[in-house]
Amino acid sequence: xxxxxGIEARQVNELFINIDPIQAGGRLTADAMKAVIAYGDGYSVxxxxxxxxxxxxxxxxxxxxFHRDLAAWLNMDMVRTVPGARRGFQAxxxxxxxxxxxxxxxxxxxxxxxxxxxxxxxxxxxxxxxAGHRVTAEAAAMKIEExxxxxxxxxxxxxIDHVDYQYGNMHDVKEIARVTRQYDIPILYNxxxxxxxxxxxGKDLGVDFMVGSGHKSMAAPAPSGVLATTTExxxxxxxxxxxxxxxxxxxxxxxxPAMMGCTLMGATLVGLMASFPHVKERVKQFDRExxxxxxxMEALLSVEGTKxxxxxxxxxxxxxxxxxxxxxxxxxxxxxxxxxxSSALEERGITGVxxxxxxxxxFNTYGMTRxxxxxxxxxxxxxxxxxxLIS
Amino acid sequence: xxxxxGIEARQVNELFINIDPIQAGGRLTADAMKAVIAYGDGYSVxxxxxxxxxxxxxxxxxxxxFHRDLAAWLNMDMVRTVPGARRGFQAxxxxxxxxxxxxxxxxxxxxxxxxxxxxxxxxxxxxxxxAGHRVTAEAAAMKIEExxxxxxxxxxxxxIDHVDYQYGNMHDVKEIARVTRQYDIPILYNxxxxxxxxxxxGKDLGVDFMVGSGHKSMAAPAPSGVLATTTExxxxxxxxxxxxxxxxxxxxxxxxPAMMGCTLMGATLVGLMASFPHVKERVKQFDRExxxxxxxMEALLSVEGTKxxxxxxxxxxxxxxxxxxxxxxxxxxxxxxxxxxSSALEERGITGVxxxxxxxxxFNTYGMTRxxxxxxxxxxxxxxxxxxLIS
Numbered sequence: 152x153x154x155x156x157g158i159e160a161r162q163v164n165e166l167f168i169n170i171d172p173i174q175a176g177g178r179l180t181a182d183a184m185k186a187v188i189a190y191g192d193g194y195s196v197x198x199x200x201x202x203x204x205x206x207x208x209x210x211x212x213x214x215x216x217f218h219r220d221l222a223a224w225l226n227m228d229m230v231r232t233v234p235g236a237r238r239g240f241q242a243x244x245x246x247x248x249x250x251x252x253x254x255x256x257x258x259x260x261x262x263x264x265x266x267x268x269x270x271x272x273x274x275x276x277x278x279x280x281x282a283g284h285r286v287t288a289e290a291a292a293m294k295i296e297e298x299x300x301x302x303x304x305x306x307x308x309x310x311i312d313h314v315d316y317q318y319g320n321m322h323d324v325k326e327i328a329r330v331t332r333q334y335d336i337p338i339l340y341n342x343x344x345x346x347x348x349x350x351x352x353g354k355d356l357g358v359d360f361m362v363g364s365g366h367k368s369m370a371a372p373a374p375s376g377v378l379a380t381t382t383e384x385x386x387x388x389x390x391x392x393x394x395x396x397x398x399x400x401x402x403x404x405x406x407x408p409a410m411m412g413c414t415l416m417g418a419t420l421v422g423l424m425a426s427f428p429h430v431k432e433r434v435k436q437f438d439r440e441x442x443x444x445x446x447x448m449e450a451l452l453s454v455e456g457t458k459x460x461x462x463x464x465x466x467x468x469x470x471x472x473x474x475x476x477x478x479x480x481x482x483x484x485x486x487x488x489x490x491x492x493s494s495a496l497e498e499r500g501i502t503g504v505x506x507x508x509x510x511x512x513x514f515n516t517y518g519m520t521r522x523x524x525x526x527x528x529x530x531x532x533x534x535x536x537x538x539x540l541i542s
Numbered sequence: 543x544x545x546x547x548g549i550e551a552r553q554v555n556e557l558f559i560n561i562d563p564i565q566a567g568g569r570l571t572a573d574a575m576k577a578v579i580a581y582g583d584g585y586s587v588x589x590x591x592x593x594x595x596x597x598x599x600x601x602x603x604x605x606x607x608f609h610r611d612l613a614a615w616l617n618m619d620m621v622r623t624v625p626g627a628r629r630g631f632q633a634x635x636x637x638x639x640x641x642x643x644x645x646x647x648x649x650x651x652x653x654x655x656x657x658x659x660x661x662x663x664x665x666x667x668x669x670x671x672x673a674g675h676r677v678t679a680e681a682a683a684m685k686i687e688e689x690x691x692x693x694x695x696x697x698x699x700x701x702i703d704h705v706d707y708q709y710g711n712m713h714d715v716k717e718i719a720r721v722t723r724q725y726d727i728p729i730l731y732n733x734x735x736x737x738x739x740x741x742x743x744g745k746d747l748g749v750d751f752m753v754g755s756g757h758k759s760m761a762a763p764a765p766s767g768v769l770a771t772t773t774e775x776x777x778x779x780x781x782x783x784x785x786x787x788x789x790x791x792x793x794x795x796x797x798x799p800a801m802m803g804c805t806l807m808g809a810t811l812v813g814l815m816a817s818f819p820h821v822k823e824r825v826k827q828f829d830r831e832x833x834x835x836x837x838x839m840e841a842l843l844s845v846e847g848t849k850x851x852x853x854x855x856x857x858x859x860x861x862x863x864x865x866x867x868x869x870x871x872x873x874x875x876x877x878x879x880x881x882x883x884s885s886a887l888e889e890r891g892i893t894g895v896x897x898x899x900x901x902x903x904x905f906n907t908y909g910m911t912r913x914x915x916x917x918x919x920x921x922x923x924x925x926x927x928x929x930x931l932i933s
Contacts, residue, residue, distance in 0.1 A: 155573035155816040158603045160580040163589055177584020182546035187582050187809065189551040191575055193568020193757030193764055198554055212549045234625035234765050237802040245661060258787065262794040263803050269785040270636060270799040277789040366584030366808060373584055373808035374625050374765070394660040396649065398668040403653040408661040411628040412654050417757060417764035418578065418809060425546040 163502060168523050171503030172469050173316075175517035176348050176368035179422060183370055186425035187418045195417040203405050206413040206420075207231060217424045224431060225346070225361055227353040227379035229389060231407070232365075232415045232423065236343045237263035239362035239378035240310060241270065242409040243339050246388045247308045248273040253298045255306040255336065257286045257322070259315035264341065267310075276306065283462055284318045286311065288326035295334055305334045313351070314344040318461040319469030319513075328357040337384065343367050344469060346377065347430045348517065349437040359384045365419065370426035375419040443524035444468045444516040450528035454478070454535045460511065468517040479509040481538040492534065499530040554893060559914050562894030563860050564707075566908035567739050567759035570813060574761055577816035578809045586808040594796050597804040597811075598622060608815045615822060616737070616752055618744040618770035620780060622798075623756075623806045623814065627734045628654035630753035630769035631701060632661065633800040634730050637779045638699045639664040644689045646697040646727065648677045648713070650706035655732065658701075667697065674853055675709045677702065679717035686725055696725045704742070705735040709852040710860030710904075719748040728775065734758050735860060737768065738821045739908065740828040750775045756810065761817035766810040834915035835859045835907045841919035845869070845926045851902065859908040870900040872929040883925065890921040 154160040163169055164178050179187065190196060190212075199211040207218045222230040233239045240263055248254055250272030256264055257278045268275045278286050278294045291309075298306050309331045313324050324340055331338040339360040345351050346363025347370065353361045365375025380388055389410070392403045406412040415423070444465050451457050456476030461469075482489040489507040496504055504512060516524060535541045545551040554560055555569050570578065581587060581603075590602040598609045613621040624630045631654055639645055641663030647655055648669045659666045669677050669685045682700075689697050700722045704715050715731055722729040730751040736742055737754025738761065744752045756766025771779055780801070783794045797803040806814070835856050842848050847867030852860075873880040880898040887895055895903060907915060926932045 154576040154580050156819050157607070158577050158580075158812060158816055160576070161583075161586055161589070161603075162580075163586075164583055171585075171589075173588070174583070174585050179582045179584075184579070184582055185545040185551070186549050187578060187763075188575070189545050189549075189553075191570045191578050191763050191813070192552075192555055192565070193570075193762065194562075194565050195552055195554075195764070197564070198552070198562075212552075216548070234629070235802070235807075238625070241802055256787075258790045260787075262783075262797055265785050265787070265792075265794060266783060266797060266799045266802050269783060270802070275785060275787065277787045279789055371584065372578075372582050372763075373586070373810065374806055392653075392657060392660060394656050394666060396647075396651075396656070396666065396668045398670055399649045401656075403656060406653055406657060408657045411626075411632055411657055411661070415765055416626075418813075419764065421549060422582070422809075425549055428547050 167497070167500055167502040168519065168527060169503045170501060170514040170516060170527065172513040172515045173367055174503065175468065175515040176370065177366045177373070178370060178518060179372065180370050180426045180429045182425040182429065183372075183422040186421040187372060190418050190421040193417060196420060197416060205405055206416065212421060212424065214420065214424070217427065221377060221427065222379055225351065225353050225379045226355065227361055228382040229385040230377055230379040231389065231410055232420055233376045233378050233410070234414060234419070235366065235374035236341065236362045236364040236376040237267065238374070239360070239376055240264050240267035240339065240341070242378060243360050243388055244268055244271050244273065244308065246409055247337060252307040253302045253304070255291070255294060255298065255309035255331070257311060257315070259284070259286065259317050259320070260310065260312060261316050261341065261343065264310045273307070283320070284460070285320050285462065286322040286327065288323055288330050291327045292330045295330070295336070306336055309336050309338045310341060311338060312341040312343070314467045314469065316344065316469075318471050319344065319465070319467040320462045321466040324358065325356050332357065344467065348434060350434050353379060360388070365423045369423055369430050371423035372419050375415055375423050440468050440517055441465060443519050443521060444470065446524045447516050447528050447531070450531050454531070454540050456480070469513060469515045471511065471513045473511050475510050477535070477540055481540065482509045485538070491538070495534045495537070496530060499526070499533070501527055501530055558888070558891055558893040559910065559918060560894045561892060561905040561907060561918065563904040563906045564758060565894065566859065566906040567761070568757045568764070569761060569909060570763065571761050571817045571820045573816040573820065574763075574813040577812040578763055581809050581812040584808060587811060588807060596796055597807065603812060603815065605811065605815070608818065612768060612818065613770055616742065616744050616770045617746065618752055619773040620776040621768055621770040622780065622801055623811055624767045624769050624801070625805060625810070626757065626765035627732065627753045627755040627767040628658065629765070630751070630767055631655050631658035631730065631732070633769060634751050634779055635659055635662050635664065635699065637800055638728060643698040644693045644695070646682070646685060646689070646700035646722070648702060648706070650675070650677065650708050650711070651701065651703060652707050652732065652734065655701045664698070674711070675851070676711050676853065677713040677718065679714055679721050682718045683721045686721070686727070697727055700727050700729045701732060702729060703732040703734070705858045705860065707735065709862050710735065710856070710858040711853045712857040715749065716747050723748065735858065739825060741825050744770060751779070756814045760814055760821050762814035763810050766806055766814050831859050831908055832856060834910050834912060835861065837915045838907050838919045838922070841922045845922070845931050847871070860904060860906045862902065862904045864902050866901050868926070868931055872931065873900045876929070882929070886925045886928070887921060890917070890924070892918055892921055
């Protein structure tokens with residue numbers, strides 16, 4: 152089925168249980184879908200933009216109210232929307248990082264954090280992980296000391312993922328923030344896998360910045376995200392423009408250079424807003440999500456040779472497993488080679504595993520019903536049985 | 543009608559002829575609307591992302607093909623999508639502008655160009671306009687000389703709007719580019735009001751960069767835009783990442799730091815793509831658009847006292863008029879004050895004039911049928927007659 156000019160009408164989330172590691176939290180809610188249809192046109196939210204002419208002041212649709220609610224929900228003082236979490240990293244990096252400045256990342260930092268640092272000419276320095284692939288406060292303190300010896304000064308900024316993209320492990324941001332605070336290093340909490348997925352509290356964590364991803368974890372269209380901060384840091388990263396035209400003497404009001412003025416002027420923002428009430432509810436049910444993950448994991452681990460590479464028991468639904476000694480053994484002789492696994496899953500209405508992957512791979516059970524989790528668990532067992540991995 | 547949580551179902555473009563100055567070119571086509579519905583979910587275009595894992599390499603949906611077609615259509619060598627034209631300015635500014643560097647803008651530059659320069663610490667210097675509010679090559683040359691005297695060096699970058707946001711005047715970018723080339727100054731063509739509206743040709747213009755806006759002029763959802771360049775400049779602004787993790791030794795493939803990696807991962811991109819065939823056709827009909835504008839303008843100018851502030855005859859449909867000596871006279875005594883005009887227009891099914899504006903204001907006739915243009919013209923005449931401005 153085509154919707155236009157070679158663009159197929161995508162029905163992945165209508166026809167399948169999608170266990171793609173990055174897509175589970177970004178499926179639109181029905182309310183977001185309706186809102187996106189109503190606000191699809193370009194500058195659709197700008198109909199009632201009045202002085203001082205900035206996106207977060209618009210009251211119809213209730214964008215100003217959304218900003219207040221979102222900040223309160225994150226327990227931070229101020230928030231702006233951004234075109235993806237990465238644009239939040241970029242805004243903060245551009246505010247604090249100059250050429251040659253060391254910046255604290257981790258051995259599990261996302262590539263967009265590296266790019267944000269690189270674009271400012273900053274020098275990334277990774278905190279080591281422990282044997283369980285976790286970033287600890289002790290390791291953070293050691294790295295800060297190491298950076299201080301190398302550069303003669305502490306890192307100018309720390310970007311720490313609460314849950315990382317590789318293992319879905321949960322890192323102790325609260326304790327790490329305690330350390331960075333001792334060194335007066337501003338700390339950015341990367342909540343791309345947590346904001347909109349599980350409960351988070353910025354003040355409790357003690358972080359300066361919180362970044363979330365709309366299209367990854369807040370049931371919103373891409374590109375969308377949020378950047379929240381404290382009143383103090385807000386004055387820095389949300390500084391208003393100070394430039395002026397040398398001939399016209401034009402000034403540009405309260406527009407914010409790090410935001411490039413207004414950010415999400417249409418469907419992306421309204422999608423984020425329409426999903427927000429649902430997102431606030433779903434984070435409270437995160438224990439059910441972990442229970443669904445456990446159901447799938449127990450099935451997978453019951454196939455001899457399967458190893459979980461993520462911390463276990465799981466504290467997040469994004470999970471990395473090693474099936475070299477189980478499902479990959481079948482790939483050696485199966486006529487579809489490694490593609491047999493994704494193919495057999497698709498036959499059972501499950502998608503999102505990279506076609507061909509049978510060695511080390513990731514999946515995400517977020518957003519399933521209990522019944523769907525049981526179906527996925529049974530599907531893995533049936534495929535194992537079909538291929539002689541279990542009898 | 544509500545679509546969710548206080549978000550009203552917007553029907554502006556369904557129920558009205560919309561003459562909002564910035565919205566006319568951003569209304570979705572029916573194909574874009576269908577595509578947005580099919581690709582609303584977060585990372586919806588990433589289902590078939592395979593190595594080398596970059597947005598512009600994805601072939602299903604045909605994103606790679608779209609990039610090639612778009613570059614060819616603009617007559618440039620390379621193109622990337624960006625979350626709004628402003629993010630194109632930002633990427634180019636960050637590549638060429640360092641703290642204290644002079645940057646050439648114009649007295650009619652958009653605020654987002656100023657912000658892009660400000661965020662890099664650059665110093666904006668405006669080219670003067672002539673009496674007709676036009677930026678000429680002569681004035682550009684004079685300003686470059688003036689900057690050279692002031693800074694001891696030429697500007698590091700020029701950002702020039704082909705059609706400006708204030709008057710909708712068309713500026714001679716081709717001649718200006720001839721001048722900047724003589725000084726070896728890279729020049730960015732801001733086509734926020736032209737790319738997707740009227741025919742443009744990057745090689746003919748002789749520019750280094752072309753920026754277009756998806757949500758302003760390419761019938762796409764916000765935030766979306768395009769940044770095109772030459773092979774030579776592409777190696778600079780689309781440079782690939784060179785950073786590395788100091789512990790993990792991770793590198794990040796062919797991701798581009800100035801783009802922050804992938805840019806428009808869902809509805810925004812697919813909306814842009816689905817509208818593209820229509821956009822390619824509509825630019826060929828731009829003479830019809832000017833004719834519709836002329837119909838409305840002649841009606842307005844037939845009301846004694848109305849002045850056109852834009853160049854006339856019009857070369858673009860965005861038009862700035864002065865009705866202080868016509869429609870504003872009614873506002874002095876009308877019980878609705880200045881709101882009578884927008885109110886009387888709404889009664890006639892026309893929206894997009896700022897409520898209360900009767901002195902100096904802008905409108906855009908883009909995208910109307912001939913019949914709609916005649917209706918708008920007649921509406922202005924009827925309102926003038928009703929209020930005793932014409933007999």
